[in-house]
Amino acid sequence: MFRLSLFRNRMFTAGNVSGFLYAIAQGGLTFMLIIWLQGIWLPLHGYNFEDTPLWAGIYMAPMLVGFFVAGPASGWLSDRHGSKGLATVGLLVLMAGFLLLAQLPANFSFLPFMLILVLMGLGMGLFTSPNMSAVMNSVPSEHRGVASGMRATVQNSGALVSMSLFFSVVIIGLAVKLPQALSSGLLSAGIPSAVASRAARLPPTGALFAAFLGYNPMRQLLSPEVLANLPEATRSLVLGKEFFPSLMAPAFMASMRFTFYGAAGMSLVAAVVSFLRGKVYIHELER
DSSP states (O other): OOOGGGGGSHHHHHHHHHHHHHHHHHTTHHHHHHHHIIIIIHHHTTOOGGGHHHHHHHHTHHHHHHHHHHHHHHHHHHHHHOSHHHHHHHHHHHHHHHHHHTTSOSSOOHHHHHHHHHHHHHHHHHHHHHHHHHHHHTSOGGGHHHHHHHHHHHHHHHHHHHHHHHHHHHHHHHHHHHHHHHHHHHHHTTOOHHHHHHHTTOOHHHHHHHHHHTOOTHHHHSOHHHHHTSOHHHHHHHTSTTHHHHHHHHHHHHHHHHHHHHHHHHHHHHHHHHHTTOSOEETTEEO
């Protein structure tokens, strides 16, 4: 089922290794961007928490546009000029996108964010189609079913590794910084210290899933009895759209920037591997 002898083929090996590194770099990207949008950016721009899942998907659409434009075009070009240049350039474009994302503040302007998403979609499209074509063309026809399964297994494994790494880094960052931010923020808002201390023990996964599921965790952190005894202005503040996102943003963004720089480095290594794949190669035909 897994023919290791195929890895003697330089094109096949380079295509799979670069695909694995590419999957690690971008496999968890969509989830992290959705959490960023749902947990921070959309509430800060006036969207209700329960509406953020829908709008996060809409605001992610520019990446799909870039991918749909570049994917078919790169496949057509790779049939004529080979996969090496297109796949390598695609990975470098993706790397640039990660570096640009790392420069954005938590409450960014949408136009730069949209352009970065389009750029990253273009990079993904430039890499994916030529790389897949190169891997499949480099093996004998009777082994292409096995080769396709191996390629899919390698890339899906990279995506799973990516999600594990992205979430682990973000959760560790939130575990270190979010409790202090919650405690000081609640105390500044006039919440009693005992209540603030108890609320600050929110597990970091709770903050992430609150953002992902589209609800304001402050209603769960503060009991109805506590909320009923707060002045109206304080209650409106802590249950508002900006309070929790503002407290979560510094810890979340520090972790996100770390993951973006790591993903950019992974994309660069993948680009080097892709560049080393050699000339245009089709099994039993080399030119």
